[in-house]
Amino acid sequence: MGNPFTLVGPALKAGDNAPEFTAVDGSLKPVHLADTGNKTRIFSVVPSLDTPVCDAQTKRFNEEAGKLQDVDIYTVSMDLPFAQKRFCNSFALDNVKMLSDHREGSFGESYGTLIKELRILSRAIFVVGPDNKVKYVEYVPEVADFPNYEAALSAAKA
Numbered sequence: 001m002g003n004p005f006t007l008v009g010p011a012l013k014a015g016d017n018a019p020e021f022t023a024v025d026g027s028l029k030p031v032h033l034a035d036t037g038n039k040t041r042i043f044s045v046v047p048s049l050d051t052p053v054c055d056a057q058t059k060r061f062n063e064e065a066g067k068l069q070d071v072d073i074y075t076v077s078m079d080l081p082f083a084q085k086r087f088c089n090s091f092a093l094d095n096v097k098m099l100s101d102h103r104e105g106s107f108g109e110s111y112g113t114l115i116k117e118l119r120i121l122s123r124a125i126f127v128v129g130p131d132n133k134v135k136y137v138e139y140v141p142e143v144a145d146f147p148n149y150e151a152a153l154s155a156a157k158a
Contacts, residue, residue, distance in 0.1 A: 002142075005115045005118065005122070006115070006117060007112055007113060007115060007116070007122060007139075008105075008108065008112070008114040008115075009109045009112035009113070010110075010111075011112050011139065012112060012126065012134055012137050013137055014134055014135055014136055014137060015133065015134065017132060017133060017134070018033055018126070018132045018133065018134055019033070019111060020032060020110065021106045021107040021110045022106040022107075023076060023101045024099070024102070024103060025081065025100075026081045026085045026098060027081075028081060031099055033128075033132065036072065036074065036128075037072060038130045039070050039072050039130060040070060040071045040127065040128070040129055040130060041071070041072045041074060041127070041128045042071060042072075042074070042125065042126070042127050042128075042152060042156050043076055043111070043124075043126040043127075044057060044058065044061045044096070045075075045076045045107075045108075045113050045123060045125070046058060046077045046121065046123060047077065047120045047121055047123060048078070048079055048120060049075075049077055049083065049084060049087045050079070053123070053143075053144055053145070053146060055087075056146070057075075057146065060149060061073045061149075062094075062096045063095075064149070064153060068153075068156065071156045074097045074098070075096050075097070075098050075099070076107050076121065077098075077099075077101065077120075077121060078100070078101050078102045078105075078108075078119070078120045079100060079102070080102055081100045081102075084098040084100055085098070101121060107121070108121045112124075113139070122140070123145070123147060124139045124140060124147070125137070125138040125147045125148075127155040127156045135156070136151065136152055136155030138152065
């Protein structure tokens with residue numbers, strides 16, 4: 001809301017190698033980049049599922065994931081895996097895969113989305129190809145704004 005914050009990590013761009021990370025899934029199992037498979041992947045990064053924009057972003061990508069055959073969509077946040085699971089169950093979201101960065105902040109630090117002052121993730125979208133090259137990046141400059149869904153989805157389909 002007009003208050004600047006410091007993002008920790010690199011500012012990735014299309015063509016970069018997707019950085020390695022360690023997050024956890026709903027069963028608290030560590031998940032690394034290689035564990036996300038060799039399809040095109042969209043990483044939808046949100047500050048917290050308990051906010052209206054993050055809620056809407058996750059629901060939108062869940063809807064889109066149901067229409068895409070060769071694309072996996074992950075929502076990444078600092079929310080605990082239990083909260084992520086409760087959120088998905090509350091809204092019958094079963095197309096997006098949830099990753100929690102709460103333990104180490106590894107995803108945030110590797111992808112340049114960790115807000116230093118708040119220790120939450122900023123809103124961003126990353127499309128990573130089967131070759132683990134970044135195909136599309138959007139760091140949403142205002143945390144309360146929506147990402148460009150169409151641009152991310154077009155990059156994923158290309």
